[in-house]
Amino acid sequence: MDTIYALASAAGKAGVSIIRISGPDSLRSCAEMGAEIGEHDRKLVKLIAQDGSLIDQAFAISFGNGRSFTGEQVVELQTHGSPAIVSAVLGRLKSIGLRLAEAGEFTRRAMDNGMLDLAQVEGLADLIDAETESQRRQAVRVFNGALGELADGWRVKLVRAAALLEATIDFVDEDVPVDVYPEVNELVGVVYEQVSHEAAGVRVRERVRDGFEVALVGPPNSGKSTLLNRLAGREAAITSDIAGTTRDVIEVRMDLDGLPVTVLDTAGLRDSDDVLEGIGIERGIARAQAADVRVHLLVGELNQAPASDEGLDIYLKSKADLSESEFENAISGVTGLGVDRLLNQVSAYLQDQVAGAGVATRTRHQIALETAASALQAVMTGLEDGHFPVDLLAEDLRTSIRALDSLIGRVDVENVLGEIFSSFCIGK
Template sequence: MDTIYALATARGRAGVAVVRISGPSARLAAERMAGALPKHGRGLRTLRDGEGEALDEALVLTFAEGRSFTGAEVVELHLHGSRAVINAVLTRLSEMPGLRLAEAGEFTRQALENGRLDLSQVEGLADLIDAETEAQRRQAMRSMAGGLGEKADLWKRDLLRAMALLEAVIDFAEEDVPVDVTPEVIELLDRCETAMRREMEGVGAAERIREGFEVAIIGAPNMGKSTLLNYLAGRDAAIISDVPGTTRDVIEVRMELRGLPVTLLDTAGLRDSDDEVEAIGIARARSRAASADLRLHLVVPEDYDHGFSGPDDIVRIGRADLQADPRLGISGKTGAGVSELLDEIAGRLSERTLGAGVAIRERHRLALRDGIEHINHCRDILPEGTMSLDLAAEELRLAVRALDSLVGRVDVEDILGEIFSSFCIGK
């Protein structure tokens, strides 16, 4: 294993900057700057360059092998956060033989390789770093806690028990086996499949929490769509004009709504137009609105009860400040009805997150799907009798392999680069 180092905090002026060193030579490298250090502990030390000149006074934390985030020997240098100090310390480390600058996500990769994290926990850590809302933070923390790995281990234990029962029958095929193991095997398979299917069906909801929901604001020109978007964004995100067709492209504003990540889409006013550019904008508006999680229709009063009754549609009378009865309307100019609208949007989107579990990525769904398919193949083979039990046992081995891929024990090299590329250097 290489010994790597990097700045683990953001660059720029700060009160404290942390430089992390990880690997078999981490403590030796730190001692070249700070003098003798404990195997596991902390202390205030003066860091010096190769000529003995002081670089900084730093808090030095040492972590013994097996007791650090990466699982390797780790030293953290908590420096004063000036660019000059950081550059001087990194330069000193670069001069030491056997050390190299860490690549993006390499500290976390060491933790994976040393068994400190499984792959689902690594993905959870990546999500936590990227989390912008409370819902995303909570979901990432569940992943980091190893919830998926714990469930996978339970399912694997049941499948291994079923496999052992089948192989016992195979081994004693020439003898009289006093107990029929089929009922217990089927019970184990049913229990695993039910739990795995429930988790697989929750991936869609979990992915929406990760990626965010889209709410499209649609309606005819001059219905107050852009004014409402600006009100919700708290800034002039869209140009406002009484001229029909002002908005010609989809304008996106990302926000947190009751803890959920939501992207609001201001779309071109829907109408027939001979303007080629506006027509393109209207086509894009229709396309984005069709794929959005929710659509907010702003209409005139006489259209309030016409044609917008789907579960993914919310209807409000636009520009309520100009209406005689604003109770059913909404206004981005006065704020009338906005709070009630946000409550309704948040309530509908929250309902869609209720099924989210600890499987949160498409990769997880595919692995669970493969495992369930092999369980079903095994169940189909069982009635064929003793001569086919070796095929049933092989299907269970393949199901176990699918579960192992969830937590990174097999078949994951091709996705590691993509995962770790999302990390910054120093994590």
């Protein structure tokens, strides 16, 4: 196997830069640069150029086989963070005959060597990309193996259930339980409940990873853009008294109590002969209906914009700074009146959605879980019938086991690996 290398820290000037080397020639290549180090060791070393001159004094740490991130012999060189030093060290490793790592290759080797399962790889990718506290917590759970633990527990129960059923097929004349159906039904029922719960929570977990959406909707000049600017803390949208100023959806990303939220400013809802404005209104309605929360800003006679069957609809009396009358749900993007109350309401709703949503985070997980749940439902139906062929029930159980195994990469998942590893940087 090739020995690979890459810069594992951020590019550019820094206090310290880390260069990672992984593979069978890690120790030899370091020794060739003048950095003699043991199989599992750490020491201060001098890195020597091909002409014998000093490149840098660095701290080297080596990790033996089975004790490193990749599971291979690994050496990490902590050099001074000068771009010139990093370039010189990388060039020296190339001249020795090592190969620059491909995107995500270190993590791919960790999975191939059994250090991580597929779900943990996905969790690591999410952890690297995490911008908010909720994203970090969710990614850490997956990276720490929470989904793998669930899948392993489900597998044990389903293998036991399949063994009981197959015993009635293969050993009908031997000493086997006369009626295994009650235990099989109990095992399958428990797994079905848990798998269905996980599948139902994927959408919310995806939102934690990719961001929830809160749409501001209402007629023209209802204060949507002003409110967006107040929430953003900057002039993100143009505001004016001219109807139709906002023609496309304007997005502002924010951290709301640890949750990633994108606020959408949509075009004012009205009948318009302007083709471009009409397109903007249609796009705004579509985005609003798909959003997790819609904030309806009402003016005049509290005309209501279209709601949706999903998510939360909040109705507020807009431009409260211009009104002399009191209104319980009033808001003003100019003065900030009611803004904190709105944010608290949105946060409470989203936090409630996240609570207890489970561990699975991706559409791939949802498909596998729903496939498993469907097969388990067929098993329970067959058990209830009492006359369904046992060999077909056993096959449904095997289908469910295979689907759950795909969560952590126990079965062939080559079609998803390229997409997953391409999201990593070269040094990871």
